[in-house]
Amino acid sequence: MSLTSTASAPASRQTDPATIAAAVTGTCPDGLLRAVRAEVRRGLGWQDTADRVAAALRASLPDPAAILPASLRRGDPAGYQSHLLCAEPDGSFSISAMVWMPGQQTAIHDHVAWCVTGVLRGREYEEIFALADGGRALRLAARNVNPAGAVSGFAPPGDIHRVRNTGDSVAISMHVYGADISRLGSSIRREYVLPVRADGLTAPPRQQANVTA
Numbered sequence: 174m175s176l177t178s179t180a181s182a183p184a185s186r187q188t189d190p191a192t193i194a195a196a197v198t199g200t201c202p203d204g205l206l207r208a209v210r211a212e213v214r215r216g217l218g219w220q221d222t223a224d225r226v227a228a229a230l231r232a233s234l235p236d237p238a239a240i241l242p243a244s245l246r247r248g249d250p251a252g253y254q255s256h257l258l259c260a261e262p263d264g265s266f267s268i269s270a271m272v273w274m275p276g277q278q279t280a281i282h283d284h285v286a287w288c289v290t291g292v293l294r295g296r297e298y299e300e301i302f303a304l305a306d307g308g309r310a311l312r313l314a315a316r317n318v319n320p321a322g323a324v325s326g327f328a329p330p331g332d333i334h335r336v337r338n339t340g341d342s343v344a345i346s347m348h349v350y351g352a353d354i355s356r357l358g359s360s361i362r363r364e365y366v367l368p369v370r371a372d373g374l375t376a377p378p379r380q381q382a383n384v385t386a
């Protein structure tokens with residue numbers, strides 16, 4: 174594992190965000206960085222900002238080889254990896270790339286600020302949860318299959334989710350956060366170790382659009 178990247182443990186054991194010192198290990202394309210900066214500086218609300226940053230990312234999704242060296246694009250059997258690409262000096266946003274080997278997943282979690290994700294390679298499966306039973310349990314509320322090219326933006330509250338690489342090859346995604354993860358160590362607000370009710374959503378996963386197809 175690189176000393177300057179974040180390793181996230183498989184299943185429910187997640188690295189303590191407070192212990193992570195993140196430094197830049199990849200490259201954020203200049204054009205994308207300028208586009209994200211322009212949208213953030215509008216000073217809009219979180220959801221509007223996420224929507225506009227999602228449009229900017231959708232318009233210029235980079236090739237994984239342009240943002241990470243080959244050694245970091247392979248993944249790590251120890252758990253999915255988060256590599257910091259840039260952190261805006263004023264702390265208003267930061268951008269990372271995540272690399273997932275097949276079967277690797279996050280804990281169920283939510284975020285401290287708005288977030289935009291774009292899948293660059295492979296396929297990611299996302300489950301979205303709602304609190305149930307007065308906060309003592311979770312219920313599955315939605316699920317999406319996000320292929321390469323899919324971009325989505327969201328803002329708390331209501332962003333409790335879990336992401337897994339359900340494909341048979343390495344998945345790589347790009348993440349823009351409305352927070353400085355180089356200082357926070359992570360954008361995760363809380364991990365939810367709660368039972369998931371069995372009476373949740375039964376509809377099949379929604380297939381997100383692949384804009385690069």
Ligand SMILES: [Fe+2]
Pocket residue numbers: 282283284334
């Ligand atoms: Fe997340």
